[in-house]
Amino acid sequence: MNITKEQIDELNAVLKVAITKEDYQDKVDKILKDYRKNANIPGFRKGQVPMGLIKKQYGKAVLVDEVNKLLQDNLNNYLVEEKLDVLGNPLPKQQDNFNWDSEELAFEFELGLAPEFEVSLKTKKAIPHYKIVADKKMIDDQVTRIRKQYGKLVAKKEITAGDEVTGTFVNEAAEIEHKTTLDLSKVKSKKALSALKGSKPGDTVTLKTKGLLTEDYLLASTLGIDREQAEDLNIEVEFNIEEVNERQPAELNQELFDKLFGPGNVTSEKEMRERIKEDSEGQFQQQSDQKLLNDVTEQLIESTQFDLPREFLKKWMQTTGEKPLSPEEASDEFERSEKGLRYQLIEGKLIKEHGLDIQFDELKEFAKGFIRSQMAQYGQTDPKEEDLENIAGRVMGNREEVKRLSEQLMSQKLLSLYKEKANLKVKEVNYDQFVKEVYG
Template identity: 30%
Template sequence: MDITLDKNEDQLNAILTVHLTEADYSAAVEGKLKEYSKKAQIKGFRPGKVPVTLVRKMYGKGILADEINSLLGKAVDGYIKENNIKILGEPLPLETQVDFDTQKDFDFKFELGLLPDFELPADQSITVDRQQVTVDEKTLEETHDQITRQFGESTNPDESETGDYLYGKLKKVGEEGEGRVVLLPTNKVKNGADKFIGVKPGDEITFDLKDAFAGDASDIANFSGLSKEEAASAEGDYVLAVEKINRTTTPEVNQELFDKVFGKDVVTSKEDFDEKVRTTIQENYDREAEGLMNRQIVDQMVNNTTITVPKEFFKKWLVRANEGKLTAEQVDEHYDDYERELKWSMIRNKVVEEQGLKVSNDEIVDRTMQKILGQFNMEMTDELRESMRSFADNYLRQENGKNYVNEYEAILAEKVIENLRGKVVVNDKPVSAEDFRSQAAS
């Protein structure tokens, strides 16, 4: 057997050629033929007494093809590993004409996409923003409104009053179609509120959208489904076809409400409840801000790392690896996204290798137990830990270990981001909750 690797001038593509002679495969083929002759059941011959020559005539080509394919797979994989060749995806076999009746020697070619060496950006050369969100009174008011709607008693009266929500379809006057489904809050209407009071299902309300909400793009976007930019530029009259009126009675602020919102006896007074609401909102925004910053780190690392990808090979491999799911046209359409994902994967793997990042089995099990307990809003105790571990182990073994791999990858990804955070400049940037929501949605 002889294996050669010919790299293109760009050093990103290569052809791997495997030359096989009869000596490379004959012994394995003969062994298989003898096995078949012992097991074959052919009319006129006793089991185990079928002549090898007959088996060769009937099954020889198939056995030869199978053994050569097996030999090729091992040879190609072994060559790539032994020579530490970093490839993209898998080798793509090139079409080869063979004649198993007459040929004794064979040449098989494989196309390789080679992954280039690259350097990560210098430490502290990349800057990202960490949003420090301030919880304002408007955000608190909206949260209390959500609590009221979630835990208050809901009814659908025949006629609207102040504070009701009007469910229906909204569209600009003269616009084709039925419009978009909305839930309009009457208590947010600042001008011409009388139009929305005393309304019944089946009524239509025509109003100047921008004027009704005093140009507050945030309020308009929140209920209309428009983006903040679209809401800010909304002009002229709109019509709301009312289908239903939603009214929610404000729940009593008592221990029953506290328990419904945060769990039994977590808070026991109005002051503690208000503080817990504020703290929870802040924690949620802080968590979202961390996620936004992490996405910035990924984007900046990809944008500032020079990696040349074997583009045409990558496209072919994507189609081949996703046969029946992706077409060449679809790959072309979304190629930039696929390339960015590949580059980030290469950067992530380089960080793991250079920094020696690892994930232990205990980390995976502990994370799984915490997730399970979090679903039931329970805290980990020594007593619970023992009983939950077997439950977690069972979950991680499910789907042929796929759950285990998913948890492993998630923890490793977090470690990569944490490592990179120590290598970038982080600027704290104060921002209002409203502005932050706009940024996160864009």
């Protein structure tokens, strides 16, 4: 077998493969002999079928199969040995009137070559790195929510502002009949609040659904309907009042601190506020890091310029999916996936240049850390190393879990690289400002 490469341009090449009978004939003959030993053909004893008949019936199929195996193995070896960085897989060129009986078989394969390019993390435009702080207002609101959540309910005879009212919403035409507890602090409509205030258990109040609550998404759960039905719902519902309760805030004392943070871990309101600030900012860090990953990715794609073998990739996409695509469909698919493909190449180069490859032992330790944090959520704060090893071993035997954990670990490695090397500008904001800037 002989393989030669013809360079078309920087991004495209053709591999020419010449195969002679000596490359495959021995294997073909051996397979056909095995077929003959086991063939059951009427009129012949087992093992006595003429070889000519075996060749006529099976020869071409065996030949094609063996040649294809030869091609696949040798092409893969050639790409590795020649250190060719290809995109997709080699595509066989169409050959009309191909003669499988020739003494020498000639094949051609199109290659799409990965482009040469440089990646600079020092982009011209500085990328914002958000530091989200828990400000006084946020901490105050959190303390208020905690006190309310752990407070006690006191029954009342009449509704006033801020009460919690238990009752049943009813609208027969819309098939609504749902018992719920309505927190008046979540009621937005002034007309609804006016109608509710002063009402007593046993009364029925008619309310309009449109603009009833402070957040539209709350309407579905309040009425016991799905989100699609609740969207833009504008009807009247009857609210049959059954109970009225006032939630008296819990005192900021040691009993509450122990419930929230464990016995003796927090001993004052000041320490509680510090802990709330620390925990909140820890959660914000995850959102800030994800935003940074997304922004650096976008900036690298925009600032790292290189060409792709577009026509080759479109052809390749026609044949690699679950079903063949038309040229038009493949072109559309390429346009949709081009950005992702570009980032895969950029990421691959960063991983290679900065030595970010993931090793098995490293991934296993990462898995153990993940398992340890999950166990801590269920009260197992000091698991045995043997237990961690056993669970991690099972996780590492699951291909999907390994893929998921590898992606998470690589994201952490890239994030650390970006924080160290990229052109970042720290921007301190509170959470409301972050949401407004990022999500509009």
